[in-house]
Amino acid sequence: MTAIPGISDAIEGTIRDTIEDTLTWPNRIIVPIVPGDYSDLELKPVGLLEVKLVEARDLKNKDLVGKSDPFAVLYIRPLSAKTKKSKTINNDLNPIWNEHYEFVVEDSSTQHLTVKIYDDEGLQPSEIIGCARVDLSDVMPGKVKDVWLELVKDLEIQRDKKPRGQVHLELLYYPFEKQEGVSNPFAGQIQLTSLEKVLKTESNGYDVNQRKNVITRGVLSVTVISAEDIPAMDVMGKADPFVVLYLKKGETKKKTRVLSISICSAALIYFSTYDSMYLQVVTETLNPIWNQTFDFVVEDALHDLLIVEVWDHDTFGKDYIGRCILTLTRAILEGEFQDTYVLQGAKSGKLNLHFKWTAQPIYRDRDRDQ
DSSP states (O other), X not given: OTXXXXXXHHHHHHHHHHHHHHHHSOSOOOOOSSSSOOGGGSOOOOEEEEEEEEEEESOOOOOSSSOOOEEEEXXXXXXXXXXXXXXXXXXXXXXXXXXXXXEEESOTTTOEEEEEEEEOOTTSOOEEEEEEEXXXXXXXXXXXXXXXEEOBSOSSOOOOOSOOOEEEEEEEEEESSOBTTBOOTTOTTSOOOHHHHXXXXXXXXXXXXXXXXXXXOXXXXXXXXXXXXXOOOSTTSOOOEEEEEEETTOOOEEXXXXXXXXXXXXXXXXXXXXXXXXXXXXXXXXXXXXEEEEEEEESOGGGOEEEEEEEEEEXXXXXXXXXXXXXXXXXXXXXXXXXXXXXXXXXXXXXXEEEEEEEOOEEOOHHHHO
């Protein structure tokens, strides 16, 4: 049977994962010397890790014809019952998954989350594109960690330095109860958002079942402040940029005004020479300032994405420059913040955005869902 293509690799992988989990978990083995109940000494689940698999970019193409069909596998313990698998995105090296998973954490100081990206080969064994790992000790309780991880061929032996792409994850760790030496960010002295008030329990932890019944709806206000170092899009070394914003689960698109060379020229009346005027025009169009605010009514913020695209206006159409794909979790938890985001798919460029969240959490109709 091991001579059948794919069978040998599957058996080897299963054996390897089982042995690895047995040797590395539990990290504490209780050896009774005197008969008695030592269950209190055993390591128990201490929290819940929420993982949002957002997207990947610039994946290495594994297909000779067309593009790879990537899917992701995520786990903390490499057992089939504790492993999560994403849907397959066909013929795409920059897939957007927007999938949400939960993992029980037994020891946040030693465990790590592993993500592996594969190319779906149909009936043939899937071929790995790359893998990455993040230590749970780097994830602060109650704080959203938004990370781009570089994919490598092997997590243990990193000899292959060829680029394999990146994967975008959002991590949020909920401790079940207050841990000694670790301050709970949702303690009473800190102002809670509407969502946190629903989730918080008297034990200073979280009611996980309660959280699953919450739909986080509200109004998201996004201010497109400015952009920096937008790449030139024409032979004159300038661009006429504008921004398009929309929710992945919504249909409405919002658009800023176009900052063209004619608009910027109005501010250049005091320049005496053509060279200095042209230099200022190029600077203005490549570092545009919009300061425009848009409101979005969000029905389920925990499972939606905000997509922000930058385009160059042209006489005969428009040219794509780059985009940012953002989750709404940080806005839900912090309420209001401002940050700078790198444009994906562009040679250069950053967007300065401001967010404000006005929440209206509601409960699912349990009887209707059942």
